[in-house]
Amino acid sequence: MANSSATVPVRKPITHVIFDMDGLLLDTENFYTQVQEIILARYNKTFDWNLKAKMMGKKAIEAARVFVEDTGISDSLSAEQFLVEREEMLRDLFPSSDLMPGASRLIRYLHAKGVPFGLATGSHRRHFELKTQKHGDIFSLMHHVVLGDDPEVKQGKPSPDIFLAAAKRFEQGGPVDPSNILVFEDAPSGVLAAKNAGMSVVMVPDPRLDKSFHDTADQVLNSLLDFNPSEWGLPPFEDNRS
Numbered sequence: 001m002a003n004s005s006a007t008v009p010v011r012k013p014i015t016h017v018i019f020d021m022d023g024l025l026l027d028t029e030n031f032y033t034q035v036q037e038i039i040l041a042r043y044n045k046t047f048d049w050n051l052k053a054k055m056m057g058k059k060a061i062e063a064a065r066v067f068v069e070d071t072g073i074s075d076s077l078s079a080e081q082f083l084v085e086r087e088e089m090l091r092d093l094f095p096s097s098d099l100m101p102g103a104s105r106l107i108r109y110l111h112a113k114g115v116p117f118g119l120a121t122g123s124h125r126r127h128f129e130l131k132t133q134k135h136g137d138i139f140s141l142m143h144h145v146v147l148g149d150d151p152e153v154k155q156g157k158p159s160p161d162i163f164l165a166a167a168k169r170f171e172q173g174g175p176v177d178p179s180n181i182l183v184f185e186d187a188p189s190g191v192l193a194a195k196n197a198g199m200s201v202v203m204v205p206d207p208r209l210d211k212s213f214h215d216t217a218d219q220v221l222n223s224l225l226d227f228n229p230s231e232w233g234l235p236p237f238e239d240n241r242s
């Protein structure tokens, strides 16, 4: 008979947490998808999840280059022009951003237990402000936020820059070992960035994302509501999945 304890992964105890934002804490990835579908329709092309997977999590200009090059429209629309075109539509959509299921519960739990947590998002300052304007109560609990236009973030995800910068900003109490940091991510580039930074990653992917992208993550969940803190050496939730 198989020893059931052999199937339980050995995990590093977690002392600090870093959250991604778009598609993980906030339901904003669908806004990008909608707008990109509209722009591509003008060129009689369709937006698909192969392209989505390459763009999500990246800094705006990096994602824009992928968009115009992969779709073959770069002769008609430059990456910079694409960003200008989508901006007006995004600016109208972002203020209605909603939290993903379980985001508020997990953040309030970490805050109550005194586990330090921060944010590492490819979004730049202007978009961050628009997306979070209904959610100041949650985002103000972050120890710090590191944004895509932060001078320390030379390259976007999958470069480890943003997660290493976020780790450094916890450090008033002494250096934090990346292996004791748990990252929550939805995007393939973000999962890779966290692993490149030497951290553990819980991935909460959109169900439309190809399953092959799950392999790099330490754990894959359908929802933040399914997170079990005890598996990571953290104290248990005191509520029941609400």
Ligand SMILES: O=P(O)(O)OC[C@H](O)CO
Pocket: 020, 021, 022, 023, 032, 055, 056, 057, 058, 059, 060, 120, 121, 122, 123, 124, 187, 190
């Ligand atoms: O997923 P995030 O929070 O790093 O955001 C990245 C882009 O702004 C959206 O894909």
Ligand SMILES: [Mg+2]
Pocket: 020, 021, 022, 023, 024, 056, 057, 185, 186, 187, 190
């Ligand atoms: Mg994301």
